Amino acid sequence: MGVTTMNKTAFKKKFLDLLTEKFAISVEDASLFEIYTTLGTLIRSSYAKDWRHTWSNYDHEQQKQVYYFSIEFLPGRMMKSNLLNMGWLDTVQAALADLGIQLDDVVAQEPDMALGNGGLGRLASCFMDSIASEGLPGNGNGIRYKYGLFKQKFIDGYQVELPNEWLARGNLWEVRRESKSVDVYFNGYVRLNKLDDGTIVPVHEDPTIVRAVPYDTGMVGFRNGTVNTLRLWDAEIPLSEESLYRSIEQRRAIQDLTSVLYPDDSNEEGRRLRLMQEYFFVSAGVQSILRHFKTKQQKMQNLDEFVAIHINDTHPAMCVAEFMRLLLDEEKMSWERAWNLTVKVMSYTNHTIMSEALEKWSVEMLQSMQPRIYQIIEEIDRRFVEEMTGVVDWELIQRTRIISDGLVHMAHLAIIGSHSTNGVAKLHSDLLKTVVLHDFYRLYPDRFNNKTNGIAERRWLQLANPSLSTVLDKTIGQTWRYEANDLHLLMNYSEDKAVHKQLQQAKQANKERLAAFILQETGVRINEHAIFDVQIKRLHAYKRQLLNLLHILTLYFEIKEEGFTDIQPRVFIFGAKAAPSYHYAKSIIKVINEVGKMIQEDPEVSDKLSIVFLEDYSVSLAEVIIPAADVSEQISLASKEASGTSNMKLMLNGAITIATLDGANIEIRDAVGDENIVIFGLTESQVYDYYEQANYHAYSYYEALPKLKRVVDSFVDGTIANIYQEGKEIFDSLLTYNDEFFVLRDYEAYVNAQKEIEKAYQNQERWLKMSLINVANAGRFSADYTVMKYAEDIWQIEAKPKSRKAKDEKYV
Ligand code: GPW
Known part of the structure; x- marks a missing residue:
């Protein structure tokens, strides 16, 4: 039963037989979870070969x-995407329907696999899908956290975090591979043994040994028979050590190692356990790569012809030193040869210019936890300084060396130890070259390149939005399903009223689906014909959810105090988690929730405006929100959002973007043209001018704009109930602390841009054309293309023709 060959009758028989085998139950009596388990088992065993x-x-x-x-x-969830990629989705859906089962009820049994915070982790998973779908030889390497990203609840409008026990009912997709376990060493000290022939052999004395056990998950490619591997490591107490005396604390420490995902997005706290996690999955992964390579009868010197290692942000930057360690200490390679290989094998992606996210570890911590790795980093640093001395000036060397001021700069290690450093959107990559990593760009201009992010369009359109997918099939055929750029065929219908109508109906169906979901989750009934205005992303000051709120309050006061009556009804939908320790972000959540409540309880405005802040934003929730969006809020302060990826997902689903010229928004504008996006606000160079001249005065905007003053005052004048402290905190951030992210500066431009959005929406003919043009031009943001560029420019890997079947045979 190979991929893509499956008929309904055969499936039903297999499924019912397996249900009996596993649970000795009939389909009528089976619970949804039993059905889910049976279907999942069947899926997995069908792609196993x-x-x-x-x-x-x-x-x-x-x-x-x-x-x-x-x-x-x-x-996120894997069942449906596996079915789609195997070519089984329609058949299974129909077969289950025959048995009286809704596939969507079954897939809802699967917990989201949420081993990530936001954009960075989701990008990694979009890449896994695309790498397999392009038939590229690629694997993921990460950590099997016992608890995924916390579950978010709102209590009295406050965020409360609950543990996410995603493994509580088991995990269908993973295979534990005991036999591929490796040992990872921590702590202790290094003794350098000098042999008679003069060679020095480092010995790691008195280490704490942790056993790394891999769990593999198949990454199923789209209709091409390729199934790659995502390998996630769990930490266990080594068997051989179990008999030895170990304190409860030590045993606990080992088990804690892979227990929780750090919930901070774009922020580094320098915690010891985090550093342990980083070394743990780096060492386990690199050891297993080399061990596997050694089964190949190839010379170690040629390793770079077989292996590429990608460092996704700096968290795995110790790959550089671990790889060196194994080549030096285990393979007895010379430093020069080992270094040469390391640089060829490694490549690195930077995901932010924000300094608080740049990892720096104290020398003390790294040295005590990883004495050998620290020695190697010291030597890399020493040789770097030696190599550059006399070539470039001393200050430049001091700014770029790896170890300085008692800190180990992980980005420096990643750049110096690899052949490629890329940013994730054009603007971001330019800023790396000209500002953030300018010093390194001077040293290694050829290493710098851009790879604009992309998204798994199969998941975000084919799976999440069947209504739109059907319209596309009927209008432009089905080739877009495997060649995303074929979405461009829709441009032939940009003026076609009949197609507009169908797009409108698909959007309306999705809005009704979301409205029903909101009613069920929150008890709030929203106006299904309002503009659905969506901002979904982590809660962070630079992303400026606050600016969105200022606009909502502006509309509120226009209705309440200025008697405006012609406001187009809007539903503002938020999804966002705040890092548990990020006080300010949590205050924003509280205030948005209180404003939402105030509006909802006020009959004068509640038919025009509403705020829905959905709890526990996740991949699965995004799949319900995005297809229903009319407006996509991409309003970060220019230069701060490296790329963004929800901007691409929303555009693909026909939302109109209101955006600053930041991250990939710029490339979205280039794709759709100025008439089909609404741009506002400071540009990146204006922001930098303000920094240089230090001449931003937030207060002057507050003073000069009465509407803005009214809104900002409402945080502290009692207009909004229950926000005494939070309101003050936000008020002070804007006025006392001079508004770090230029919210007040961009306010007027944003409110005007929102008026433009409203005007465009009121002209449905124009709006539908804009929406169509967005869908038609979203193909370029498919991660399929992104990973192909990585493959060609950075990794130097390629797909064999047979594993690209889906594309080459135009297979649908
Ligand atoms: F700070 N991003 C993220 F760069 O989701 F490490 N988490 C992070 O910790 C970082 C970045 C880090 C995001 C960027 O904010 C976003 O702009 C980008 O689209 C995404 O990474 C994927 O590149």
């Missing part, structure tokens, strides 16, 4: 493979 073949073919054909190291992966 392809998985094994994919794996052995790469070896057999001596293909170079990439290993994508990421401390986060955020796949």
Whole structure:
């Protein structure tokens, strides 16, 4: 039963037989979870052969493979995407319907696999889907956290965090591979043994040994028979050590290692356990790559022809030193040769210019936890300084060296130890070259490049939005399902009223689906014909959810105090988690919730405006929100959002973007043209001018704009109930602390841009054309293209023609 060959009758028989085998139950009596388990087991066993073949073919054909190291992966649910990619979705849906079962009820049994915080982790998972779908030889390497990202609840409008026990009912997709376990060493000290022939052999004395056990999950490619591997590591107490005396504390420390995902997005706290996690999955991953390579009868010197290692942000930057350690200490390679290989094998992606996210570890911590790794980093640093001395000026060397001021700069290690450093959107990559990493750009201009992010369009359109997908099939055929750029065929219908109508109906169906979901989750009934205005992303000051709120309050006061009556009804939908320790972000959540309540309880405004802040934003929730969005809020302060990816998902689903010229918004504008997006606000160079001249005075905007003053005052004058402290905190951030993210500066431009949005929406003919043009031009943001560029420019890997079947045979 290979991928793509499956008929309804055969499926039903297999399914019912397996249900009996597993649970000795009839389909009428089975619970949804039993049905889910049975279907999942059947799916997994059906791709198992392809998985094994994919794996052995790469070896057999001596293909170079990439290993994508990421401390986060955020796949969400896997059942439906596996069905889609296997070519089974329609058949299974129909077969289950025959048995009286709704597939969507079954897939809802699967907990989201939420081993990531936001964009960075989701990007890694979009890449896994695309790498498999392009038939590229690639694997993921990460951590199998016992608890995923916390579950968010609102109590009295405040965020409360609850544990996310995603493994409580088991995990269908993973395979524990006991036999591939490796040992990872921590603590202790290094003794350098000098042998008679003068060679020095480092010995790690008195280490704490942790056993790393891999759990593999198949990453099923789209209708091409490719099934790659996502390998996630769990920490266990080594068997051989179990008999030895170990304190409860030590045993607990080992088990805690992979227990929780750090919930801070774009912020580094320098915690010891986090550093342990980083080294743990780096060492386990690199050891297993080398161990596997050694089964190949190839010379170690040629390793770079078979292996590429990608460092996703700096969290896995110790790959550089660990790889060196294994080549030096285990393979007895010379420093020069080992270094040469390391730089060829490694590549690095930077995801932010924000300094609080740049990892720096104290020398003390790194040295005590990883004495050998620290020695190697010291030596890399020493040689770097030596190599550059006399070539470039001393200050430049001091600014770029790895160890300085008692800190180990992980981005420096990643850049110096790799052949490629890329940013994630054009603007971001330019800023890396000209500002943030300018010093490194002077040293290594050829290493810098851009790879604009992309998204798994199969998940975000084919799976999440069947209504729109059907309209597309009927209008432009089905080739867009495997060649995203074929969405462009829709441009032929940009003026076609009949197509507009169908797009409108698809959007309306999705809005009704979301409205029903909101009613069920919150008890709030929203106006299904209002503009659905969506901001979904982590809660962070630079993303400026606050600016959105200022606009909502402006509308509120226009209705309440200025008697405006012609406001187009809007539903403002938020989804956002705040890091548990991020006080300010939590205050914003509280205030948005209180404003929402105030509006909802006020009959004068509640038919025109509403705020829905959905709890526990996740991949699965995004799949319900995004298809229903009319407006996409991408309003970060220019230069701060490296790329953004929800901007791409919303555009793909026909939302109109209101945006600053930041991250990938710029490329979205280039794709759709100025008439089909609403741009406002400071540009990146204006922001930098303000920094240089230090001449921003937030207060002057507050004073000069009465509407703005009214809104800002409402945080402290009692207009909004229950926000005494939070309101004051926000008020002070804007006025006392001079508004770090230029919210007041961009306010007027934003309110005007929102008027433009409203005007465009009121002209449905124009709006539908804009929406169509957005869908038609979203193909370029498919991660399929992004990973192909990584493959060609950075990893130097390629797909064998047979594993690209879906594209080459135009297979649908
Ligand atoms: F700070 N991003 C994220 F750069 O989701 F490490 N978490 C993070 O910790 C970081 C970045 C880090 C995001 C960026 O904010 C977003 O702009 C980008 O689209 C995404 O990474 C994927 O590149």
